Amino acid sequence: MSKKIKTYAMIILAAGIAFINWQCSNSDKTKTETHAQEEHHEEQKIVTISPEEMQEFGVELAKAEPGNLQIHVLLPGEIIIPPDNLAHVHPRFPGIVKKVLKHIGDQVKKGETLAIVESNESLVEYPIKSLIDGTIVEKHLTIGEVVDDKSHGFVIANLNTVWVYLQVYQKDLPYVRVGQKVKITAGPGLPEVEEIIDYISPIIDEATRTAEARVVLNNSKGLWKPGLFVTGNIMVKDLRVNVLIPKTAIQTLDEQPIVFVQTKEGFKPQPIEIGRENEISVEVVHGLKPGMVYVSKGGFTLKAELLKSEFGDDEH
Numbered sequence: 001m002s003k004k005i006k007t008y009a010m011i012i013l014a015a016g017i018a019f020i021n022w023q024c025s026n027s028d029k030t031k032t033e034t035h036a037q038e039e040h041h042e043e044q045k046i047v048t049i050s051p052e053e054m055q056e057f058g059v060e061l062a063k064a065e066p067g068n069l070q071i072h073v074l075l076p077g078e079i080i081i082p083p084d085n086l087a088h089v090h091p092r093f094p095g096i097v098k099k100v101l102k103h104i105g106d107q108v109k110k111g112e113t114l115a116i117v118e119s120n121e122s123l124v125e126y127p128i129k130s131l132i133d134g135t136i137v138e139k140h141l142t143i144g145e146v147v148d149d150k151s152h153g154f155v156i157a158n159l160n161t162v163w164v165y166l167q168v169y170q171k172d173l174p175y176v177r178v179g180q181k182v183k184i185t186a187g188p189g190l191p192e193v194e195e196i197i198d199y200i201s202p203i204i205d206e207a208t209r210t211a212e213a214r215v216v217l218n219n220s221k222g223l224w225k226p227g228l229f230v231t232g233n234i235m236v237k238d239l240r241v242n243v244l245i246p247k248t249a250i251q252t253l254d255e256q257p258i259v260f261v262q263t264k265e266g267f268k269p270q271p272i273e274i275g276r277e278n279e280i281s282v283e284v285v286h287g288l289k290p291g292m293v294y295v296s297k298g299g300f301t302l303k304a305e306l307l308k309s310e311f312g313d314d315e316h
Helices: 003-044 051-056 170-175 299-315
Strands: 060-063 067-080 086-089 095-100 113-119 125-129 134-139 154-157 161-169 181-185 193-200 210-218 229-241 244-246 251-253 256-262 267-271 273-277 281-286 293-297
Touching: 067 170, 067 210, 067 244, 067 273, 067 281, 161 170, 161 229, 181 210, 229 273, 244 293, 251 267, 251 299, 256 299, 267 299, 293 299
Parallel strands: none
Antiparallel strands: 060 293, 067 161, 067 229, 086 154, 095 113, 113 125, 134 154, 161 210, 181 193, 181 229, 193 210, 244 281, 251 256, 256 267, 256 293, 273 281
């Protein structure tokens, strides 16, 4: 190789090295600028709020910590009258109703006379008596009426005890057992009571594809009306998780769940990964460590402030 060619080769090699160094320098500069932009962007996402504003808007803080997550099964149900607590009382012989002594809503005792009927054959009056203690819920005769079949008489119900029939879907059958505790609720105005399941039907209903679980309720105060729809809440699992927070703490930002974490500068939106949950609490798998202070309630106020500040930056 001639000296002239060697010289050209060295010049080209030096130029290549210089170009590579320039690219690396620009790349480092770009990374530095990008990192600075990210830090600036993170700083912009800090929300500050005074203690007075926190109190005014109901913003509450809590410390992230382990907790017990209870998994529940919710079952729809209905209040019914136990079959043995229901009595249909009819005249024994055809005749004419001479007296009606009891009416719908009246409380009666077993053996108490409800009406007097005059027999068509003997013309002798005989009483229609209650077969159980209870409340008259139906009456199908009046004075002077001719009674000659089983469509006439009284229906008496003892409502001191009622049953709840809960519908157990196929997917929930492995978790529902006889002897298990269940909380029964029926909405505003009625108490929540806890009883046990005392029977589960061994047959699946062909129409509803459910089994029936029975719960016996004390109804001495008359609060549980037959026909009332209720919900049975059964705890099927009690899990210990590393971080458990209330659902009120979770907000959504850029289609991702976040919580606001307290920092020295203010409150930072922290993306989280959600695990198992129930109606009120949720497990945090990633993004929130034990000991971190976060907004447990009222985070919507901070989210509104954050969005407002970002919108203002875009405007600017």
